[in-house]
Amino acid sequence: MVEDKKFEGPKDYYETDFNRPSVTVTLTIFTVEDGELKALLINRKYEPVKGEWALPTGFIKMDESVETAAERALHEQTGVKEDVYLEQLYTFGEPDRNPETYIITVGYFALVNSEEVNISKTDDVADVEWYPVKDHPELAFDHKDILDYAVKRLRWKMEYTTAAFSFLPDRFTLTDLQDVYETVFDREFDKRNFRKKVKKQDLVEYTGEKTKNVSHRPAKLYRPNKELGEIVEIL
Amino acid sequence: MVEDKKFEGPKDYYETDFNRPSVTVTLTIFTVEDGELKALLINRKYEPVKGEWALPTGFIKMDESVETAAERALHEQTGVKEDVYLEQLYTFGEPDRNPETYIITVGYFALVNSEEVNISKTDDVADVEWYPVKDHPELAFDHKDILDYAVKRLRWKMEYTTAAFSFLPDRFTLTDLQDVYETVFDREFDKRNFRKKVKKQDLVEYTGEKTKNVSHRPAKLYRPNKELGEIVEIL
DNA sequence: AAAATAGTGTCTATAAGACATTATGTC
DNA sequence: GACATAATGTCTTATAGACACTATTTT
Numbered sequence: 001m002v003e004d005k006k007f008e009g010p011k012d013y014y015e016t017d018f019n020r021p022s023v024t025v026t027l028t029i030f031t032v033e034d035g036e037l038k039a040l041l042i043n044r045k046y047e048p049v050k051g052e053w054a055l056p057t058g059f060i061k062m063d064e065s066v067e068t069a070a071e072r073a074l075h076e077q078t079g080v081k082e083d084v085y086l087e088q089l090y091t092f093g094e095p096d097r098n099p100e101t102y103i104i105t106v107g108y109f110a111l112v113n114s115e116e117v118n119i120s121k122t123d124d125v126a127d128v129e130w131y132p133v134k135d136h137p138e139l140a141f142d143h144k145d146i147l148d149y150a151v152k153r154l155r156w157k158m159e160y161t162t163a164a165f166s167f168l169p170d171r172f173t174l175t176d177l178q179d180v181y182e183t184v185f186d187r188e189f190d191k192r193n194f195r196k197k198v199k200k201q202d203l204v205e206y207t208g209e210k211t212k213n214v215s216h217r218p219a220k221l222y223r224p225n226k227e228l229g230e231i232v233e234i235l
Numbered sequence: 236m237v238e239d240k241k242f243e244g245p246k247d248y249y250e251t252d253f254n255r256p257s258v259t260v261t262l263t264i265f266t267v268e269d270g271e272l273k274a275l276l277i278n279r280k281y282e283p284v285k286g287e288w289a290l291p292t293g294f295i296k297m298d299e300s301v302e303t304a305a306e307r308a309l310h311e312q313t314g315v316k317e318d319v320y321l322e323q324l325y326t327f328g329e330p331d332r333n334p335e336t337y338i339i340t341v342g343y344f345a346l347v348n349s350e351e352v353n354i355s356k357t358d359d360v361a362d363v364e365w366y367p368v369k370d371h372p373e374l375a376f377d378h379k380d381i382l383d384y385a386v387k388r389l390r391w392k393m394e395y396t397t398a399a400f401s402f403l404p405d406r407f408t409l410t411d412l413q414d415v416y417e418t419v420f421d422r423e424f425d426k427r428n429f430r431k432k433v434k435k436q437d438l439v440e441y442t443g444e445k446t447k448n449v450s451h452r453p454a455k456l457y458r459p460n461k462e463l464g465e466i467v468e469i470l
Numbered sequence: 471a472a473a474a475t476a477g478t479g480t481c482t483a484t485a486a487g488a489c490a491t492t493a494t495g496t497c
Numbered sequence: 498g499a500c501a502t503a504a505t506g507t508c509t510t511a512t513a514g515a516c517a518c519t520a521t522t523t524t
Contacts, residue, residue, distance in 0.1 A: 023339055193514060217522045218476080219475075430505085451495060452504085453503080454502075
């Protein structure tokens with residue numbers, strides 16, 4: 001066993017020393033809006049880095065799991081009531097990532113539909129805002145690294161799972177779905193190949209309805225097949 | 236911002252309360268030996284769970300990163316001097332995963348060549364042993380979950396990267412390589428298809444030498460191509 | 471009928487999987 | 498020459514990508 005000597009002993013090794021790293025959760029909350037991939041940033045009200053932009057963070061209570069802390073932070077910050085897709089990303093643990101003391105943070109990323117989410121500024125923050133991932137203010141701490149990592153993971157996730165549905169409403173057109181992919185991957189896909197793949201994998205089912213009040217041919221509205229809300233592997 | 240009220244305030248929010256989760260690292264150290272996938276287990280010398288088997292764990296010092304703590308635990312426990320492949324796995328953060336207090340643990344997995352590793356029992360442990368993943372003693376805490384998770388990740392890693400080389404010596408035959416895959420995935424692969432794939436991807440290069448003193452046709456000895464020690468994505 | 475977007479099929483190239491025989495060394 | 502393992506190629510099937518025209522609705 002490799003433990004700090006201070007914690008060693010035949011009985012108890014953990015309540016003997018105050019000098020241990022703290023732990024927080026840090027959230028990268030993504031949405032796709034206006035053809036852009038956006039992340040939710042907060043402007044910090046308190047020190048350290050007061051007045052700077054950062055990803056939402058939160059401490060972990062003694063009676064809640066790390067995952068619960070992340071969900072709580074998500075719900076309290078975005079105002080969204082529904083459960084959204086939330087996944088652990090990576091734990092960032094460089095001693096100097098926080099300028100004042102050693103704080104390890106467990107990163108999570110969340111995918112939300114911007115139409116179902118109400119941003120609510122709480123008393124703990126100076127501001128809350130969606131920013132395009134391609135054009136956002138400088139971030140405090142190592143939050144830029146965390147955001148970059150989250151974008152990579154999001155792309156991986158969208159390639160191999162049905163995560164894209166998390167960005168869409170209950171019913172959507174195949175063009176909507178393709179737009180989400182093109183936005184996140186920042187490139188175009190061939191319409192025929194895209195639809196071929198989606199249909200072969202039975203990812204969606206036709207609702208029987210079409211778009212209304214469009215000045216062109218209406219599009220069929222689809223919904224995710226069966227596994228509503230669940231993110232499943234494809235391919 | 237979502238923070239425990241106790242930590243709030245315009246100035247300082249982290250050195251005001253003792254009642255926070257602790258953090259450790261937990262290692263799943265894999266090797267392939269005698270046609271079996273094995274993990275390194277330790278028998279605990281101290282409470283809690285004294286006398287039970289568990290994965291190696293260690294606290295994080297205030298001046299080292301989580302990754303460094305994992306490397307330190309690895310080197311101190313296995314006695315291996317060389318750098319080995321080490322990757323962060325997942326952070327396990329259920330409040331009740333430790334019976335006495337809330338300890339969050341950052342899981343890592345390591346891949347080592349059993350011939351290059353010397354297990355060294357330190358004063359901190361009662362015993363250290365390689366155990367087959369398919370047949371090991373009961374594990375303390377949630378270490379069985381961590382081990383299962385690590386096996387899944389290992390399989391994924393071996394499917395998409397050159398991680399398998401970490402289990403092999405500098406020079407090996409293609410049969411050796413295939414044996415590693417068959418052991419980890421617990422199934423057989425077609426010899427011709429396996430070799431076709433390995434060679435098309437330029438994963439290995441022929442050393443010019445062959446096995447000696449075998450009572451049958453000698454096999455060519457290969458080494459990993461270029462990226463010695465590095466694990467790269469394939470496919 | 472003009473504008474705007476929805477919707478569809480073929481061909482080619484590449485990768486994965488099934489499958490059996492010959493080659494080369496030791497004893 | 499018997500034994501044991503090394504080494505190799507073809508055929509079939511599935512998947513990915515390139516590519517252009519017709520259909521349906523509104524105004």
